Amino acid sequence: MTSGLHHITAITRKIQANVDFYCGFLGLRLVKRTGGFEDAAQLHLFYGDAVASPGSLVSFLAWEDGSPGRVGHGAASEIAFAIRPQAFGFWLTRALQSGIGTEGPAMEFGEPVLRLKDPDGIIVKLVGTEAVKGGTPWNARGIETDDAIIALRGATLLSEHTTETTGFLARHGGFVPVETAGSITRMISQSGQILDIRDATGFWPAAPGTGAIDHVALRLPDVAAVDAEVASLASEGIDAVNVHDRKYFYSLYVREPAGGLIELATDDGQGFSIDEPLEVLGTTLFIPDHFRLRREDIVPMLPQFGLPGEPRILYRDLPFVYRIHETDAPDGSTLMLLHGTGGNEASLLPLGRKIRPAATLIGLRGRATEEGVARFFRRFGPLEFDQADIRAEADAFAAFVEQAVEAYGLAAQETAYLGYSNGANLLAAAMLLHPGLVRRAVLIRPVPVLDPWPETDLRGSDILILAGSEDPYHARSVRLADGLQALGAKVTLEDVDAGHELSGEDTLRAAAFLR
Numbered sequence: 001m002t003s004g005l006h007h008i009t010a011i012t013r014k015i016q017a018n019v020d021f022y023c024g025f026l027g028l029r030l031v032k033r034t035g036g037f038e039d040a041a042q043l044h045l046f047y048g049d050a051v052a053s054p055g056s057l058v059s060f061l062a063w064e065d066g067s068p069g070r071v072g073h074g075a076a077s078e079i080a081f082a083i084r085p086q087a088f089g090f091w092l093t094r095a096l097q098s099g100i101g102t103e104g105p106a107m108e109f110g111e112p113v114l115r116l117k118d119p120d121g122i123i124v125k126l127v128g129t130e131a132v133k134g135g136t137p138w139n140a141r142g143i144e145t146d147d148a149i150i151a152l153r154g155a156t157l158l159s160e161h162t163t164e165t166t167g168f169l170a171r172h173g174g175f176v177p178v179e180t181a182g183s184i185t186r187m188i189s190q191s192g193q194i195l196d197i198r199d200a201t202g203f204w205p206a207a208p209g210t211g212a213i214d215h216v217a218l219r220l221p222d223v224a225a226v227d228a229e230v231a232s233l234a235s236e237g238i239d240a241v242n243v244h245d246r247k248y249f250y251s252l253y254v255r256e257p258a259g260g261l262i263e264l265a266t267d268d269g270q271g272f273s274i275d276e277p278l279e280v281l282g283t284t285l286f287i288p289d290h291f292r293l294r295r296e297d298i299v300p301m302l303p304q305f306g307l308p309g310e311p312r313i314l315y316r317d318l319p320f321v322y323r324i325h326e327t328d329a330p331d332g333s334t335l336m337l338l339h340g341t342g343g344n345e346a347s348l349l350p351l352g353r354k355i356r357p358a359a360t361l362i363g364l365r366g367r368a369t370e371e372g373v374a375r376f377f378r379r380f381g382p383l384e385f386d387q388a389d390i391r392a393e394a395d396a397f398a399a400f401v402e403q404a405v406e407a408y409g410l411a412a413q414e415t416a417y418l419g420y421s422n423g424a425n426l427l428a429a430a431m432l433l434h435p436g437l438v439r440r441a442v443l444i445r446p447v448p449v450l451d452p453w454p455e456t457d458l459r460g461s462d463i464l465i466l467a468g469s470e471d472p473y474h475a476r477s478v479r480l481a482d483g484l485q486a487l488g489a490k491v492t493l494e495d496v497d498a499g500h501e502l503s504g505e506d507t508l509r510a511a512a513f514l515r
Contacts, residue, residue, distance in 0.1 A: 003174025004191030027140030069212025074259030338423025
């Protein structure tokens with residue numbers, strides 16, 4: 001067994017930009033795409049060399065529109081990749097042509113270093129060195145083998161307790177301190193990979209979030225070695241460890257003395273080729289088995305992206321946070337989805353995919369968050385609504401629809417709308433305030449929220465209202481149906497054997513209506 005790094009994991013805000021940088025610009029191979037092992041609805045991508053060698057891997061969890069993280073002590077601050085020293089000219093030119101800012105080259109520990117920033121602001125260093133035992137470079141478009149990234153060179157860890165941190169990494173990771181320059185102690189492994197431990201005393205602590213490095217994983221030979229570390233750590237009084245079978249490797253997580261999250265991961269077995277042939281590695285989305293989730297319930301919730309040269313969704317800046325989910329064989333129709341209280345732009349995508357299997361789905365996120373969860377407009381109590389906010393958000397929704405139609409070439413006559421609870425209420429309000437905007441809609445568990453109602457001509461609107469027979473707001477759903485019908489809308493009111501919650505019957509009835 002050769003000690004060294006196994007992988008480094010960070011968090012990205014926008015997955016397409018992340019793929020474009022790590023695959024398109026750096027030329028790494030996407031070697032695995034999965035749902036997250038802690039949260040299946042969180043996309044997790046691994047990049048590496050041509051054969052997904054341990055020690056070549058960086059991975060990213062997608063927190064789309066998540067809160068930004070903060071670099072500080074108790075976490076890593078930089079990711080370093082090894083390139084051949086003679087490749088520096090190529091990378092300087094490539095960065096200039098790609099519009100990516102650079103810092104350097106500069107000499108660090110006798111090695112030339114070029115600093116870049118990825119789309120989330122994470123510092124990425126290209127280090128000219130022959131010291132790393134390299135893997136098999138991926139033959140990326142526009143990058144010759146001699147210029148390609150060789151392997152992970154290492155990471156920089158910020159610590160307020162550098163002596164304790166270096167001791168921990170030496171005992172449990174096989175890294176050896178070799179040199180100190182200023183505030184940085186360099187540790188090296190048998191693979192030639194390094195960890196630079198920077199004294200960050202007095203600096204602020206790290207905070208998790210997008211644009212932050214979550215953890216650094218070190219290599220151990222096998223499962224027995226990982227299990228042995230549990231006992232070894234316990235002998236040091238460290239019992240707070242989490243052991244996991246990640247399918248592609250077995251590992252434990254532990255906090256080093258300065259608070260940094262360290263993973264100890266196995267270097268044996270088939271790795272990422274266990275469920276995917278090497279020649280097509282990284283092309284199939286896998287959902288971790290332990291969630292026991294149906295694929296159709298989770299895949300629509302994961303953000304989509306395209307590899308370099310593949311079609312991709314170019315997101316436009318529109319009034320709401322939103323998510324688009326496309327099928328491989330779209331039929332030209334669109335279904336726009338508005339969640340209930342506490343949901344987000346992905347919440348109704350699985351429902352939408354069952355209702356309209358071939359439609360392009362667009363899920364919106366409500367912008368009112370005064371209650372700590374996303375809603376489409378403010379309320380003062382269970383049935384007390386902010387009338388000014390309803391009107392403002394209905395106007396914003398109308399602007400979103402108009403701009404989305406133009407930006408994505410949507411066929412207005414082939415666009416339907418579905419809202420649940422609070423989202424259904426905004427849809428109904430938008431129909432009243434902007435007649436003609438929404439012609440075909442499914443409203444699940446809605447209530448009337450506008451006061452007073454405008455005198456609106458809703459002729460030409462076709463609406464299905466699904467009321468829960470046990471819903472305490474059932475009578476209000478009926479009142480809304482009567483009011484919309486009185487204004488000329490064609491309204492179909494159906495009772496579903498449910499309360500206010502969604503049910504399987506809602507899916508069947510909505511699908512039949514929209515067919």
